[in-house]
Amino acid sequence: MKPFYALLGNGMTALLASPTGAIDWLPVPRFDGPTVFGRLLDRHSGGYLSLEPDSFQNVQQRYLPDGLCLETRFETEQGPAEVRTWMSIGRTALWLSCKSDVPLRLTCRPSFGYGAVRPAYTVTTGGMRYQNPHGPEIAQLLIQGPLRTTERIDQWIIGPGDATIVLRISTEQPADLRWLNRPIPSDPERQWSLTRGYWLAARRPYHGPHHDLFMRSLEVIRALIYRPSGAPIAAATTSLPETPGDTRQWDYRYAWVRDSAYAAEALLMAGDRTSARRIAEFLLNAVSPTERVFPAPFPGVDGTLPDGERDLLWLSGHAESRPARAGNGAIHQLQLDLAGSLLWLVYHLAQSDGAGGWITHYWWAVEALAEWMRHTWSQQDASLWEYRTIRGHHTHSRLMNWVGLKAAQYLAESLGFLDRAERWRRTAVRIREAMLADGERAGRFEPRPGSASSDAALLTLPLYDFIAADDPLFTTTLDDISRNLVVDGLVYRYREDDLGQARHPFLLAGFWYARILLRQGRLEEADHVIQQHVQLATPLGLYGEHVDLTTGEVRGNFPQLFSHTGLVITLAERQRMLDGEPWLSFPEHLKRPQQLEPQ
Known part of the structure; x- marks a missing residue:
């Protein structure tokens, strides 16, 4: 079976992550809404978010043993890079936590309304705010860790070292800007530990095969x-x-x-x-x-x-x-x-x-x-x-x-x-x-x-x-x-x-x-x-x-x-x-x- 997309969710919506961890599908505010990231349906205009090295020899993925947290591990000539991705339970927020021996390139290119609407954007300290000029969607990208800007407005160099990236999305009118701008907690592992119980609750006793x-x-x-x-x-x-x-x-x-x-x-x-x-x-x-x-x-x-x-x-x-x-x-x-x-x-x-x-x-x-x-x-x-x-x-x-x-x-x-x-x-x-x-x-x-x-x-x-x-x-x-x-x-x-x-x-x-x-x-x-x-x-x-x-x-x-x-x-x-x-x-x-x- 060839590798395919990974599923992540929060009980409100769901995203699909590619075999390199890129987010190619995310509708908001719920499963049946229009997409913020929709590269799954259009490679050029659909929009995506990715965090990966510029070159690597191998990539492997797995879910963590305690729920739908995706671990993507890259092997490069300079050393390994590991990215963990999950969605928080509650308001729609996408988390990426990375530990890397090499620089990683972060690309965030949202495209609203199933790829029909380019976002208006505002550069913020350590990130970017995107807004749908024809709708209620606002996305706030926050980056915590070693960070360098690039010549492109939609890309950053992250690391080497540890970093946390959060993308918070709101469709409220008016948008809850206090929640969007809230600082990233300094302990992403604890944030996942607060989420994992939601997935462990799905499990039931079973002693058969598979x-x-x-x-x-x-x-x-x-x-x-x-x-x-x-x-x-x-x-x-x-x-x-x-x-x-x-x-x-x-x-x-x-x-x-x-x-x-x-x-x-x-x-x-x-x-x-x-x-x-x-x-x-x-x-x-x-x-x-x-x-x-x-x-x-x-x-x-x-x-x-x-x-x-x-x-x-x-x-x-x-x-x-x-x-x-x-x-x-x-x-x-x-x-x-x-x-x-x-x-x-x-x-x-x-x-x-x-x-x-x-x-x-x-x-x-x-x-x-x-x-x-x-x-x-x-x-x-x-x-x-x-x-x-x-x-x-x-x-x-x-x-x-x-x-x-x-x-x-x-x-x-x-x-x-x-x-x-x-x-x-x-x-x-x-x-x-x-x-x-x-x-x-x-x-x-x-x-x-x-x-x-x-x-x-x-x-x-x-x-x-x-x-x-x-x-x-x-x-x-x-x-x-x-x-x-x-x-x-x-x-x-x-x-x-x-x-x-x-x-x-x-x-x-x-x-x-x-x-x-x-x-x-x-x-x-x-x-x-x-x-x-x-x-x-x-x-x-x-x-x-x-x-x-x-x-x-x-x-x-x-x-x-x-x-x-x-x-x-x-x-x-x-x-x-x-x-x-x-x-x-x-x-x-x-x-x-x-x-x-x-x-």
């Missing part, structure tokens, strides 16, 4: 959660392409209902009920009981609806992939699996300690979700793959409607609402009968009735307790997926869609495949699939959406919430199986096949 990658994935999930609301974003970036030079590049910096529910399930299985419940509460509060329950497939991290998709035509795009985009056109789609994804999560939270009163508090949302599914399950939708032009009766969407109604049935029974439980049960039976009839007619489950294609989303049928993993109808489906979509344990989500051919395996689908093998008792094969995916993590333990099998490069937005949740759930299920503990499932009376009684 321990470090499991913990890294929990940290990544935490880094992608917006602290004020508890909402996770699908990925930290926009417009990183599935295939360079193609047009498959989208903005993933929003809280997709489906992705968020998966993340909460991963956290719940890892033992972090508090974070899982915060995500569930965010999603439940996003429910609209008087209209379409989710007005869009993804709210912003504050729960409001984002604007539509727009092309950033002045940017050259990552790897010349145009257009770069802000916003996502899928906001207008009907995706019928969302309510079921959330109710599966709510049901399992209700099984955890002390959640009964909590469910009663959100019963209005549970009822709205269940009634929505009861009335809409037979409609056509865009599916979880968010096809831009394909609409159909997608099997996975129907599965998730069945899941949601079974979850709502149990919740209603537990609260004594037997009339509603029966109403939802009867609709769930209809969905099940329709799905089984379509499957038996075709000899396997299909993505849509009458479709001859293969779809990795069908791997989720046993994962949600719809059918046993060894049921003949499912094993026939699995054989079709294995034959057409699986390549040495890696899984394509499909072979083509309305935009053309799918070029790379989809990492989440590979984790689904491993979970199916575990349910079939094929531990050795499951471990092979897991190992294949472990090897696809970057050297820092991060996953994208896809991986290019030819070059080993990460593809798609990065890092990807789906992929990291897939790893956590898969390893947690593997450990539960070996420990004799059950994975998340419905109670037996909900899993038994049921028929509709005559009315």
Whole structure:
């Protein structure tokens, strides 16, 4: 796996640092905001910050053992240089602490509004202040340590010796100038020690294989959660392409209902009920009981609806992939699996300690979700793959409607609402009968009735307790997926869609495949699939959406919430199986096949 970017965050926004530590991506004031540094999407005008020697023979990176603090170590002919980079928890501040035997060149070149606006700047003692002339952003660069100016207004020579650089960013009106100008504390190690507890809180007991990658994935999930609301974003970036030079590049910096529910399930299985419940509460509060329950497939991290998709035509795009985009056109789609994804999560939270009163508090949302599914399950939708032009009766969407109604049935029974439980049960039976009839007619489950294609989303049928993993109808489906979509344990989500051919395996689908093998008792094969995916993590333990099998490069937005949740759930299920503990499932009376009684 080739080196790729490192992720740093503070629960408000996230940055990406290159293999030399340069900050090439930083939106403000939160994940979905415009960038201050955006070289990731335009090498010339996007803006960046870097601190590195003019020449070096080797560079290595690692995260410190206690959290998302990036250590970049350069080897030069004159000696080593070490730079530690992190973000403070609270207001957005980027810290660089260096110890170097050689001079380092600091370059700070912000560019506001996704690279569209050059900053106004003011030279200050030991630094620089940058301001967006058309917006509220102010960035204050402060340098403490051996310092020499250069002929360029955006560069300084730092060291040799120890130095600390802080970039504080404000978008307040008026800007909090006292905070921006506050002197740098003289003990950067203490500043990191105050931050590290935030990352250590993400870790949970785990005694299975791939321990470090499991913990890294929990940290990544935490880094992608917006602290004020508890909402996770699908990925930290926009417009990183599935295939360079193609047009498959989208903005993933929003809280997709489906992705968020998966993340909460991963956290719940890892033992972090508090974070899982915060995500569930965010999603439940996003429910609209008087209209379409989710007005869009993804709210912003504050729960409001984002604007539509727009092309950033002045940017050259990552790897010349145009257009770069802000916003996502899928906001207008009907995706019928969302309510079921959330109710599966709510049901399992209700099984955890002390959640009964909590469910009663959100019963209005549970009822709205269940009634929505009861009335809409037979409609056509865009599916979880968010096809831009394909609409159909997608099997996975129907599965998730069945899941949601079974979850709502149990919740209603537990609260004594037997009339509603029966109403939802009867609709769930209809969905099940329709799905089984379509499957038996075709000899396997299909993505849509009458479709001859293969779809990795069908791997989720046993994962949600719809059918046993060894049921003949499912094993026939699995054989079709294995034959057409699986390549040495890696899984394509499909072979083509309305935009053309799918070029790379989809990492989440590979984790689904491993979970199916575990349910079939094929531990050795499951471990092979897991190992294949472990090897696809970057050297820092991060996953994208896809991986290019030819070059080993990460593809798609990065890092990807789906992929990291897939790893956590898969390893947690593997450990539960070996420990004799059950994975998340419905109670037996909900899993038994049921028929509709005559009315």
